[in-house]
Amino acid sequence: MSQAPQTAQQPVILTGDRPTGPLHLGHFVGSLRSRVELQHTHRQHVLLADTQAMTDNAHDPDKVRRNVLEVALDYLAVGIDPALTTIAVQSHLPALAELTLLYLNFVTVARLERNPTIKEEIHARGFGRDIPAGFLCYPVAQAADITGFKAQVVPVGEDQAPLIEQTNEIVRRINRQVDAELLPEAQALIPEMGRLPGIDGKAKMSKSLGNSIPLSSTADEITHAVKQMYTDPNHLRASDPGTVEGNVVFTYLDVFDPRKEEVEALKDHYRRGGLGDMVVKRRLEEVLQNLLAPIRERRTQLAADPGYVFGILREGTRKSQDITQATLDEVRGALGTFSFDRS
Amino acid sequence: MSQAPQTAQQPVILTGDRPTGPLHLGHFVGSLRSRVELQHTHRQHVLLADTQAMTDNAHDPDKVRRNVLEVALDYLAVGIDPALTTIAVQSHLPALAELTLLYLNFVTVARLERNPTIKEEIHARGFGRDIPAGFLCYPVAQAADITGFKAQVVPVGEDQAPLIEQTNEIVRRINRQVDAELLPEAQALIPEMGRLPGIDGKAKMSKSLGNSIPLSSTADEITHAVKQMYTDPNHLRASDPGTVEGNVVFTYLDVFDPRKEEVEALKDHYRRGGLGDMVVKRRLEEVLQNLLAPIRERRTQLAADPGYVFGILREGTRKSQDITQATLDEVRGALGTFSFDRS
Numbered sequence: 001m002s003q004a005p006q007t008a009q010q011p012v013i014l015t016g017d018r019p020t021g022p023l024h025l026g027h028f029v030g031s032l033r034s035r036v037e038l039q040h041t042h043r044q045h046v047l048l049a050d051t052q053a054m055t056d057n058a059h060d061p062d063k064v065r066r067n068v069l070e071v072a073l074d075y076l077a078v079g080i081d082p083a084l085t086t087i088a089v090q091s092h093l094p095a096l097a098e099l100t101l102l103y104l105n106f107v108t109v110a111r112l113e114r115n116p117t118i119k120e121e122i123h124a125r126g127f128g129r130d131i132p133a134g135f136l137c138y139p140v141a142q143a144a145d146i147t148g149f150k151a152q153v154v155p156v157g158e159d160q161a162p163l164i165e166q167t168n169e170i171v172r173r174i175n176r177q178v179d180a181e182l183l184p185e186a187q188a189l190i191p192e193m194g195r196l197p198g199i200d201g202k203a204k205m206s207k208s209l210g211n212s213i214p215l216s217s218t219a220d221e222i223t224h225a226v227k228q229m230y231t232d233p234n235h236l237r238a239s240d241p242g243t244v245e246g247n248v249v250f251t252y253l254d255v256f257d258p259r260k261e262e263v264e265a266l267k268d269h270y271r272r273g274g275l276g277d278m279v280v281k282r283r284l285e286e287v288l289q290n291l292l293a294p295i296r297e298r299r300t301q302l303a304a305d306p307g308y309v310f311g312i313l314r315e316g317t318r319k320s321q322d323i324t325q326a327t328l329d330e331v332r333g334a335l336g337t338f339s340f341d342r343s
Numbered sequence: 344m345s346q347a348p349q350t351a352q353q354p355v356i357l358t359g360d361r362p363t364g365p366l367h368l369g370h371f372v373g374s375l376r377s378r379v380e381l382q383h384t385h386r387q388h389v390l391l392a393d394t395q396a397m398t399d400n401a402h403d404p405d406k407v408r409r410n411v412l413e414v415a416l417d418y419l420a421v422g423i424d425p426a427l428t429t430i431a432v433q434s435h436l437p438a439l440a441e442l443t444l445l446y447l448n449f450v451t452v453a454r455l456e457r458n459p460t461i462k463e464e465i466h467a468r469g470f471g472r473d474i475p476a477g478f479l480c481y482p483v484a485q486a487a488d489i490t491g492f493k494a495q496v497v498p499v500g501e502d503q504a505p506l507i508e509q510t511n512e513i514v515r516r517i518n519r520q521v522d523a524e525l526l527p528e529a530q531a532l533i534p535e536m537g538r539l540p541g542i543d544g545k546a547k548m549s550k551s552l553g554n555s556i557p558l559s560s561t562a563d564e565i566t567h568a569v570k571q572m573y574t575d576p577n578h579l580r581a582s583d584p585g586t587v588e589g590n591v592v593f594t595y596l597d598v599f600d601p602r603k604e605e606v607e608a609l610k611d612h613y614r615r616g617g618l619g620d621m622v623v624k625r626r627l628e629e630v631l632q633n634l635l636a637p638i639r640e641r642r643t644q645l646a647a648d649p650g651y652v653f654g655i656l657r658e659g660t661r662k663s664q665d666i667t668q669a670t671l672d673e674v675r676g677a678l679g680t681f682s683f684d685r686s
Binding site for chain 2: 068
């Protein structure tokens with residue numbers, strides 16, 4: 001892959017993560033892996049979304065603070081290259097807060113309450129009536145993030161498409177009012193590989209569900225995780241025929257093992273009977289150890305020099321401040337709000 | 344009155360106006376007059392609340408923009424002294440936007456919807472279900488304003504006391520979480536003289552109701568306004584007995600005429616009969632002309648030199664940026680959110 005420098009012609013892409021825990025294999029499959037590719041073909045901006053993380057972690061800012069570094073280490077360890085990608089800390093981009101407040105005037109409360117993603121997340125978090133106002137408003141903050149960078153492409157999970165729609169409604173509303181193509185509409189980029197299931201077979205790998213394999217796992221932790229992994233509960237003896245569908249070990253082999261034909265042969269064997277779980281798990285363990293060893297090694301090196309990592313974040317944040325401030329100035333100028341320079 | 348310099352011992356007061364139109368006699372009586380006094384005994388900060396004005400004027404930013412200068416002229420013309428009072432443009436204080444986003448995480452949507460002031464204003468503006476999210480959230484933005492300046496005293500109309508209560512709930516919530524008296528609670532300062540009625544007798548003087556006397560009125564406009572003024576509709580001939588209560592001319596004389604005994608004598612005469620509306624109106628006209636002539640004169644001089652006025656706003660805004668940024672840093676530090684300096 002060529003190390004082409006970012007050019008103005010490349011489309012702008014914005015991604016990011018709430019820093020609420022170290023990233024895991026699910027993030028690797030769902031987004032990190034593709035970011036490493038996309039940085040060669042797009043102007044890529046990645047946000048450490050600590051402001052957004054506060055919308056449901058206001059009681060524990062310390063967790064968010066600590067994980068800014070952890071997630072940055074994950075980024076760099078998997079190969080996100082600060083020469084190709086700007087990595088910024090969201091809370092240090094005041095223009096995004098100002099854009100958010102501005103956009104809140106262009107969205108009704110009823111519209112926010114109708115957002116399917118928000119509805120589902122409110123339910124999942126058990127907020128009931130006690131939804132923090134910041135949580136209800138976070139799609140507007142995301143619209144500020146996306147438009148602040150003038151992102152044209154935003155990778156999102158399938159369930160997050162309504163967030164892009166909300167952004168584009170704001171974009172169209174503002175563009176109509178100023179009668180110009182001031183802000184670009186964003187396109188959702190839905191990843192080919194959807195969610196990686198947890199090691200327990202649940203649909204989603206998640207730190208809080210305790211079914212994840214963090215990118216920073218030690219070799220022993222990987223061994224242990226694979227041992228615990230959900231297979232076919234009816235496959236009691238090696239000689240029994242087994243089921244491959246929903247069997248996490250095979251799902252992971254499909255995702256991570258590059259030797260596709262060998263994996264297909266293993267599946268056939270497992271279905272016929274005569275292939276024990278331990279054999280398949282040993283193979284997966286080897287694959288995961290090979291995948292994660294260089295990531296862990298690089299992560300350990302970087303973690304030993306946090307000053308270097310913070311230097312990267314500082315530089316990415318500074319660049320992002322300039323970009324988002326320029327957008328804020330442009331939006332305000334087009335709308336005609338007060339400015340000392342235009343008075 | 345002594346021109347005592349502001350000192351750290353004086354309590355901090357925050358006031359301001361949405362710049363949506365030039366200020367009028369109602370503002371003069373309800374707030375401006377007392378600000379001219381309070382600046383000698385308090386550290387006074389005044390906000391030109393253009394960000395807040397956008398919460399119900401997003402369709403017309405130009406109106407808000409133009410009125411920033413108009414309201415600043417009104418301030419300076421009535422005697423708000425930039426050597427004693429900092430006057431700042433709200434949209435140029437990014438720390439307030441950042442504090443607002445932070446505080447939104449400490450307030451529930453249900454709580455915002457319960458706010459009686461908001462309920463009433465939603466009704467008054469006819470928003471129905473289409474309440475802009477920014478409007479629902481503006482009490483939180485006000486909490487950011489008040490705490491951003493660490494204001495201890497906030498002059499508000501009686502109907503706005505719930506806004507101070509909302510601020511103090513956030514203050515207590517944050518102070519409890521950080522286990523320190525980080526932010527001061529604010530006290531509402533309810534003005535002695537409540538609302539000045541409109542010249543048509545309606546309870547509230549308001550530009551949009553067309554019943555106001557702007558501070559920038561010409562002599563002719565004052566004459567015309569007093570002529571139109573609502574008196575006693577049953578007082579058809581001078582010889583008839585008249586009613587003083589609800590008679591706007593007498594209400595205004597009570598407020599503006601320093602010769603209280605003469606006003607009382609006039610009231611008696613009017614009640615007995617034999618005193619024509621024209622006589623009373625001539626007296627009020629003289630009082631208002633005397634009150635407004637020097638204000639208008641000073642306003643005209645200032646309006647001829649907008650660069651001077653913007654210089655004052657620039658300086659006040661710069662000082663206010665420092666104050667509000669220091670508060671934001673302090674709140675973030677106490678909560679323990681991410682900072683490059685504390686990493």
